[in-house]
Amino acid sequence: MAVQSTLDNTYGLLYIAVVVSAALYGAGILQFWMYVRKYHSKDPLLLRSLVFAVLVCDTVQQALLCHSVYKYLVTSIGDPGILIIVEQTLMIELFFSCAIATLVQQFYCWRIYKIGKSAALAIAVSLVSWTSCVTLTVYSVKAVQLKLLSDVITLKKLSIAANTLSAVTDVTISVVLVIILHAAKTGFKRTTDLVNRLMIFTFNTGLPTSVCALVATICVAAFPNTFLYIFFFLLLGRFYTNSILVTLNSREYIRHASDVASQEQYSLDSGRVRAQPSTLSRDAIAIRIDTSTMHDNDLKSSH
Numbered sequence: 001m002a003v004q005s006t007l008d009n010t011y012g013l014l015y016i017a018v019v020v021s022a023a024l025y026g027a028g029i030l031q032f033w034m035y036v037r038k039y040h041s042k043d044p045l046l047l048r049s050l051v052f053a054v055l056v057c058d059t060v061q062q063a064l065l066c067h068s069v070y071k072y073l074v075t076s077i078g079d080p081g082i083l084i085i086v087e088q089t090l091m092i093e094l095f096f097s098c099a100i101a102t103l104v105q106q107f108y109c110w111r112i113y114k115i116g117k118s119a120a121l122a123i124a125v126s127l128v129s130w131t132s133c134v135t136l137t138v139y140s141v142k143a144v145q146l147k148l149l150s151d152v153i154t155l156k157k158l159s160i161a162a163n164t165l166s167a168v169t170d171v172t173i174s175v176v177l178v179i180i181l182h183a184a185k186t187g188f189k190r191t192t193d194l195v196n197r198l199m200i201f202t203f204n205t206g207l208p209t210s211v212c213a214l215v216a217t218i219c220v221a222a223f224p225n226t227f228l229y230i231f232f233f234l235l236l237g238r239f240y241t242n243s244i245l246v247t248l249n250s251r252e253y254i255r256h257a258s259d260v261a262s263q264e265q266y267s268l269d270s271g272r273v274r275a276q277p278s279t280l281s282r283d284a285i286a287i288r289i290d291t292s293t294m295h296d297n298d299l300k301s302s303h
Contacts, residue, residue, distance in 0.1 A: 009226040011072055011083065017227075017234045018069045024238030025062045028055070031245035039248060051248070054103050057096045058241040064093035065234060086146045094140035097237040098133055101166060101209075104240040105129040108173045108206075116180040125172055132165035159220045163233065167213035174206035205247055208239045 003009065032055055040048060068090035076082040106126060113122035139158045146152060181199045185192050212232050220229035 003223050003226055005225040009223075009228065011227070013227040013231045014069055015073060017231045018065055021062060021065060021234055021238055024235065024242060025058065028058060028238060028241040028245060031242060031249055034249050035245055038252065043248075047248075050103060050107060051244070054100055054241055054244060057099045057103070058237055061093045061096040061100070061237050064089040064096070068093070084148055084150065086143075086149055086152070088144065091140065091143040091146070093234075094136070094143060097233075098136040098140060100237045100240045101136070102129060102133040104244045105132075105169055105173065107244055108177070112173070112176055112180065115177070115184070121176065125169070125176060128165070128172055129169045132162065132169050135165055136162040153224050156220060156224055159229070160217055163213045163217040163220065163229075166236070167210050167217065170206050170210040170213065174202060174210065177202045177206075201247075201250060205243045209236060209243060212236050212239055 006012075032051070035051060043051075068087040071087050071089070072083060106129060109122050109126040109129065112125055113119055116122070135158070139155055139162050142155055142158065143152065146155075178199050181195050181202065185195050212235055216229045216232040216236070219226075219232060223229065
């Protein structure tokens, strides 16, 4: 039995999408600020331009989303007829969501090439990403031409195709990167620790976008009369933005964590005999400081 549309499962979900999207946008701004502080002066111009382009698209999409929801939920108070009309800004933001997804996915394709040293593999994954981009662009062009929200359901098949391709692209990127990283293990403790951390991190950063696109696909097929699929689709841009920024900002953390883990392992392997001199050395320093302090006090009291 099909779920009937109500204010709660349509415009209510649209309002919640704005709130959640705004929170994720704030997290992205924080990540961007951290990136500017740590890596902006170190990274090449092309990478910095990519990050800036993603943030600009993310900002524009968030602004368009806020405008459309304001139009529906505030302006429509005096004219309820607006609720059945397609607000153009709600559909225009799809183009920016497509741009964000494509830019981020191409960045990961570049990582596949740099890590795996295989141009053919990177190009193959890139083509999947561009196929998803073209499909979503076609969907966006058709959606902008609609007049009534009830007509959006006519693009159901195209929406399923776009979300499915997006999920397939994200899963493919994550799987390929994990396989490449696993093959890069050398057997050395430090290298293995670093690769393991990168594998886990790669999987985790690709998980939100993959799950979000997959859930959107399921929702558009199961609940086409609601805005549930729109809710998840609108969050995709925020997840992509945070994904690339977290990936870039975590480089130093992963490297440092690997170094610490290697040092701890070395200390454990060294045994108790080497640990004792270090402890004694620290105690000796503390004793000398105390002695020096007492000596200074004695000098002061003598005066």
